[in-house]
Amino acid sequence: MAAIEIEIRELTLDIGRILSKAEAEKRDLSRKETHEIRQIEDKIEDLRDELASSRRHFADLIESDPGSRSMLRPPADDRQAAPPSRRARYDSEMVRALDGYFRRGKFESRTLQMDLDTAGGYAVLPESITTEILHDLDNSVFVRGLARMFRVAKSASLGIPIMDADVSDPEFTSEVAEADLDSAMSFEKRALYPRRLVKAIKVSRDLIERSSANIAEFIINRLTQKISVVEESKFLTGSGSNEPLGIFTVSDFGVSTSRDISTGNTNTAITADGLINALYNLKGQYIRSGSCRWIFHRDAIKMIRKLKDGSGTYLWQAGLGDNRPSTILGIPYTISEYCPNTFTSGLRVGCVGDLSFYGIAEADQISVQALLEKYALENCNAYVAQTHVDGGPLIEEAFSMVTLA
Known part of the structure; x- marks a missing residue:
């Protein structure tokens, strides 16, 4: 032996x-x-x-x-x-x-242990029942899949040059006339600073070894999912201070109040006219973009599903076939739990925009590090998940905000 x-x-x-x-x-x-x-x-x-x-x-x-x-x-x-x-x-x-x-990290910690049911003990089954761990359904994430991604390799920040004013239109003139010398074109810079987003958990080795489920794999998946949903919430409503600047956040560096469209809406509800006004506040090229989406909370969608135009036709239309999404005024929509849903005068309650003009800068992808020795005296392992990311709207005219009157 x-x-x-x-x-x-x-x-x-x-x-x-x-x-x-x-x-x-x-x-x-x-x-x-x-x-x-x-x-x-x-x-x-x-x-x-x-x-x-x-x-x-x-x-x-x-x-x-x-x-x-x-x-x-x-x-x-x-x-x-x-x-x-x-x-x-x-x-x-x-x-x-x-x-x-995976490697890297410093972390917060909370111990999961086998002898305390609410801290993970329920996963140690007294008989062979299941290897699946049930949990609440995760909130969906979509911004990253439509946004413009930038990789920050060796620097602390990413500067994105953006044309602030275009050259004026050329003019027809005579054969020998002097060309008009234009000085109107100007540029500004948007800077993104990838910030560290991190979370960790400490787990009893007894729990890992005796559970019928693969606890370590489950924890890794949960940590990466948690980072994803925090990113998503900040991409929509982040303050921009040591975190991404959200689409719905009023800011001169993101989407200012000049893009708020409240005409047609009441001070407590979205209306059909309000949606039409918001959509056609966008230029045609943004509307035709494959990344153009409505973004609403489910409370707003419930309200919108009941709206009809003057001929009695619902604004919401079901998708046709497996690959056709449901639309509002012909534009696909996404439901997010992180979209504002307070229906009060003057507040933003939705938007329509070309999400390819939302920029995300990341220094690294989500990584998970297993610490197998640090807590050996406690008979525990630790898992650390982290990434470095920032984000913000790049051009505000690509977004139109549905605002209450």
Whole structure:
């Protein structure tokens, strides 16, 4: 049995060497390395099954014949074999639980533990029931998929030149007349500063090992999803101070009050005329863009679904076929839980715009780091998820804000 334990330890160290090499070279694992690790993990699992079977057999023999204890005692060499280290006992389980191997981070912490039901103990099932962990449905995210993405590699910020005033129109003139020298064209710069967005959680190793579900994988997915929804909320309503500037936030650096359209609406409700006025406040090229969307809270959509034009036709139209979205005045819409839904005089309650003119600057994609040793004395692992991101409207005329009168 000691020989099996030693082989397991050696295989675990092989995994550690592969991970250390990738970390030293500051890169993610290659496909070949990932495949190699999974093969090693499968072998470790088989060896553990063999070891468990041998131990059960050994215990059964002793129970049936106590006199055989001395005959079945492992030889001296086996008894003196050094047990696997703490790292060797746990690395393999954690490697198998992770989909990727990620680095970086400092974090807030909250411990999940097996012996406290509300902190994760419910996932340790007393019988084989399910491997799925049920949770509330996640809020949808869509801005990132339509926005203009910028990668900030080696600098602290991203400067985006934007034409503030165009050259004036040329004029027909005579053959030898002097050309008009234009000085109207001017530029401004929008600066985006990717800020650190981070969250972490501490988890009992007992919970990870004994749960019927893959707790580590579930936690990683939840952390990345949480970062995604916080990003989304800030892309829509962020203040712009150490966080993205939202589309719905009134700002001279984003969408100012000059883009508010309240004509036709009441001070408590959106009307058909108000929607028409907001849509045609946009130039045709923005309306025709594949990234043009209405953005509303579900409370606003409930109100809009009841609106009709002068001939009694609903403004909302169901999509035709699998690939045709439902529309309002011919423009697809998106429902967001992060859109304002306070229907009070003067407030923004929706918008229509070309989201390709919302800019997102990121220094790195969402990453998750597993801390396997930092909390070893507490019998815990920690997972840290983070990214560096900023965002804001680039050209305000690409957006028209549905505002109450």
